[in-house]
Amino acid sequence: MSDSFHEEKQTLEQKLRQIHSYGEVLEEMPRYRGDDFNEQVLEDSRERQRQIIKKATQEPYFGRLDFKEYSQTEPIPLYIGKAGVHEEKTGEVLVVDWRAPVSSLFYAFSGSEEDVYYVAPEGMIDGTIELKRNIMIREQELQRVVDSYKQGESTSSGGDEFLLYKLGEQKDNRLQDIVSTIQGEQNEIIRHPQNKAVIIQGVAGSGKTTVALHRLAYLLYEYREQMQAENMIIFAPNAMFLDYISQVLPELGVGHIQQTTFNEWALEKLNDPAIQLANQTNKLQNRFELDQPSVDHATQYKGSVEFQTDVEQELRHLEDSSFPTEDFEAWEGAVISNETLVTWRTIDFQDSPFRVKHERIKARMKRWIEIEVKQLFLDKKEQEELRKHAMANLRKFLARIKKRTAFQLYNHILKSKKMPLQDNLVEPEDLAPLLHIHHKWIGLEKDQRFDHVVIDEAQDFSPYQIAVLQEQTRGQSFTILGDLSQGIHSVQGIDQWSSFEHLFGERKTAYFEMNKSYRSTYEIIECANHILKQFPQRRVLAEPVFRSGEPVSIHHVAQQNMVQEVQNWITSMREKGFQTIAVIGRTHDHCSGLYEDLIGVNKELTFIQAEDDTYKGGTSILPVYLSKGLEFDAVLLLQVDEQSYQHIPEHVKLLYVGATRALHRLDMFYSKQITPLLKDYSVSQ
Numbered sequence: 277m278s279d280s281f282h283e284e285k286q287t288l289e290q291k292l293r294q295i296h297s298y299g300e301v302l303e304e305m306p307r308y309r310g311d312d313f314n315e316q317v318l319e320d321s322r323e324r325q326r327q328i329i330k331k332a333t334q335e336p337y338f339g340r341l342d343f344k345e346y347s348q349t350e351p352i353p354l355y356i357g358k359a360g361v362h363e364e365k366t367g368e369v370l371v372v373d374w375r376a377p378v379s380s381l382f383y384a385f386s387g388s389e390e391d392v393y394y395v396a397p398e399g400m401i402d403g404t405i406e407l408k409r410n411i412m413i414r415e416q417e418l419q420r421v422v423d424s425y426k427q428g429e430s431t432s433s434g435g436d437e438f439l440l441y442k443l444g445e446q447k448d449n450r451l452q453d454i455v456s457t458i459q460g461e462q463n464e465i466i467r468h469p470q471n472k473a474v475i476i477q478g479v480a481g482s483g484k485t486t487v488a489l490h491r492l493a494y495l496l497y498e499y500r501e502q503m504q505a506e507n508m509i510i511f512a513p514n515a516m517f518l519d520y521i522s523q524v525l526p527e528l529g530v531g532h533i534q535q536t537t538f539n540e541w542a543l544e545k546l547n548d549p550a551i552q553l554a555n556q557t558n559k560l561q562n563r564f565e566l567d568q569p570s571v572d573h574a575t576q577y578k579g580s581v582e583f584q585t586d587v588e589q590e591l592r593h594l595e596d597s598s599f600p601t602e603d604f605e606a607w608e609g610a611v612i613s614n615e616t617l618v619t620w621r622t623i624d625f626q627d628s629p630f631r632v633k634h635e636r637i638k639a640r641m642k643r644w645i646e647i648e649v650k651q652l653f654l655d656k657k658e659q660e661e662l663r664k665h666a667m668a669n670l671r672k673f674l675a676r677i678k679k680r681t682a683f684q685l686y687n688h689i690l691k692s693k694k695m696p697l698q699d700n701l702v703e704p705e706d707l708a709p710l711l712h713i714h715h716k717w718i719g720l721e722k723d724q725r726f727d728h729v730v731i732d733e734a735q736d737f738s739p740y741q742i743a744v745l746q747e748q749t750r751g752q753s754f755t756i757l758g759d760l761s762q763g764i765h766s767v768q769g770i771d772q773w774s775s776f777e778h779l780f781g782e783r784k785t786a787y788f789e790m791n792k793s794y795r796s797t798y799e800i801i802e803c804a805n806h807i808l809k810q811f812p813q814r815r816v817l818a819e820p821v822f823r824s825g826e827p828v829s830i831h832h833v834a835q836q837n838m839v840q841e842v843q844n845w846i847t848s849m850r851e852k853g854f855q856t857i858a859v860i861g862r863t864h865d866h867c868s869g870l871y872e873d874l875i876g877v878n879k880e881l882t883f884i885q886a887e888d889d890t891y892k893g894g895t896s897i898l899p900v901y902l903s904k905g906l907e908f909d910a911v912l913l914l915q916v917d918e919q920s921y922q923h924i925p926e927h928v929k930l931l932y933v934g935a936t937r938a939l940h941r942l943d944m945f946y947s948k949q950i951t952p953l954l955k956d957y958s959v960s961q
């Protein structure tokens with residue numbers, strides 16, 4: 277047993293004893309159930325501590341940092357964990373929260389800096405680091421101690437050894453937290469201030485999704501007075517992906533953040549049974565059939581800022597034509613001119629939505645009638661008669677204002693542009709304009725605004741969608757992440773991030789690039805980069821973390837042997853002990869046929885389809901376009917033939933997505949001619 281292991285074992289035993297006895301004190305305290313608000317707040321805080329202690333007694337911390345402040349003579353060893361624990365009575369800090377300012381040093385320190393500092397609430401604190409140590413604890417047992425930096429020793433690995441060890445682990449069916457190995461560049465993004473739109477372009481496997489989830493946990497910690505989990509939302513591409521990432525936030529002690537898809541959220545907001553979304557499953561399948569995808573100009577236009585401007589203009593016309601164009605006559609000689617009414621509407625209440633304008637104009641007209649009636653010095657009865665008469669005229673006048681739903685208005689706009697909906701069904705690209713019209717016409721409750729919005733796979737979002745979300749979010753607080761090289765839904769998405777930057781403005785945007793890929797082995801990234809180089813436009817290649825694995829293999833398999841060969845491959849991957857195994861085909865129909873052929877001998881196989889909302893892990897078969905965002909220990913890519921993956925940008929992106937799903941092992945089969953995208957790549961027969 278090394279000295280450091282021995283030392284940490286003793287520290288762990290002592291800390292566990294302290295945590296345990298603090299936990300006992302908390303458990304013994306009577307629970308407060310009364311009405312006193314202050315007591316309730318204290319009880320909530322104690323309950324949170326009880327939950328933290330429960331977790332901390334298993335794996336209290338993962339790192340140690342010996343930091344010597346310049347104002348002190350001795351370094352203080354700080355133990356960093358998923359949640360901070362301190363003794364209430366003595367105030368002794370047993371574990372420092374990973375989100376605390378000082379913990380930033382643990383992630384940012386590379387081993388070469390002499391002076392370091394962090395910004396605490398009381399100001400800048402500077403000093404030196406004497407030790408940075410990774411500590412792995414499982415169920416109260418110390419498993420591993422790795423010093424990534426020790427002052428005066430030149431063998432420091434800067435954390436790589438521990439990172440590689442973590443990356444080499446097998447994955448189950450859920451994305452996991454990375455608190456113990458957050459890298460410097462990731463730390464910077466996670467801790468970026470809340471009041472800007474953070475846009476992250478990251479290569480496949482660079483940790484974008486993971487970083488965004490950790491950022492949410494950080495924001496809730498750092499801005500706990502201003503942000504609430506209930507007012508944060510994550511937009512992800514589909515329900516299965518949401519299921520796949522569902523473990524990370526609870527593991528970081530964060531709950532109650534809304535998680536949804538844009539379509540689901542928009543339909544709920546619109547809350548109009550007349551608005552029905554066309555079935556997307558067939559559309560998706562057809563779009564990714566083998567033929568070259570056609571450019572859909574209507575979809576692109578509907579997602580653009582130009583369309584947003586056109587809709588606004590149309591809405592102004594519609595509003596003008598919705599109000600009566602005559603004067604209002606309460607009784608003979610008592611008139612509000614139409615000119616006045618137009619001034620109220622277009623100047624006094626110009627920023628209000630149509631429905632609010634309507635209400636405010638009505639209220640002002642009523643007040644005007646009241647004043648006019650009073651000025652006539654009539655007796656009470658006459659006043660009452662006149663008021664009644666005027667109100668009846670007002671009702672008639674206001675009844676002429678046309679009331680229309682967002683959907684009716686949108687249909688009107690589309691017809692005027694000669695692009696009506698088919699069968700009165702809406703497509704995903706219609707939802708942003710519909711919401712926009714809804715906001716302009718009905719309005720938005722102020723308290724419904726988001727404190728922070730995360731958009732994953734944002735390259736598939738349109739500028740119009742982002743603009744609609746912007747209206748709903750306080751202080752431009754966004755985390756927008758994606759990869760242009762994986763933009764396989766380019767009919768609706770963007771091909772450069774500047775499309776979003778323009779919406780927020782340069783000063784309100786922070787742009788980051790993440791080019792290191794943590795997911796896959798060196799060999800897999802080399803192969804994925806080879807595919808990406810076939811892209812006609814220059815794309816940023818992924819930098820592999822140096823984790824070597826088995827070479828990528830590409831085999832010719834005759835069609836008649838395909839089912840048997842796929843089965844053999846699955847068996848051999850299981851024998852090697854891989855937990856998550858994926859056979860990735862090119863189209864839905866191909867995968868469906870193969871699944872039918874295999875399920876007889878392979879009862880554990882899951883066929884992943886567009887409408888699925890859970891990801892079970894184990895062995896899966898799925899079309900490549902549904903694999904985006906997921907990862908598997910071993911991947912077999914099928915049909916890497918010239919027919920299936922042609923030399924066009926859409927197919928380059930699809931094959932790149934497929935190849936980058938693999939963590940440890942990647943194999944490919946083709947049955948006729950190999951795709952030109954892999955032609956020059958060395959092929960093992």
Ligand SMILES: Nc1ncnc2c1ncn2[C@@H]1O[C@H](COP(=O)(O)OP(=O)(O)OP(=O)(O)O)[C@@H](O)[C@H]1O
Nearest residue numbers: 454457458459480481482483484485486794795905
């Ligand atoms: N600092 C890190 N330490 C350990 N593992 C990491 C780190 N960063 C990323 N990973 C791992 O890399 C894998 C990829 O992460 P993630 O899915 O968040 O990447 P991504 O950029 O969203 O990928 P893609 O765009 O391909 O979907 C995950 O298994 C994640 O746990």
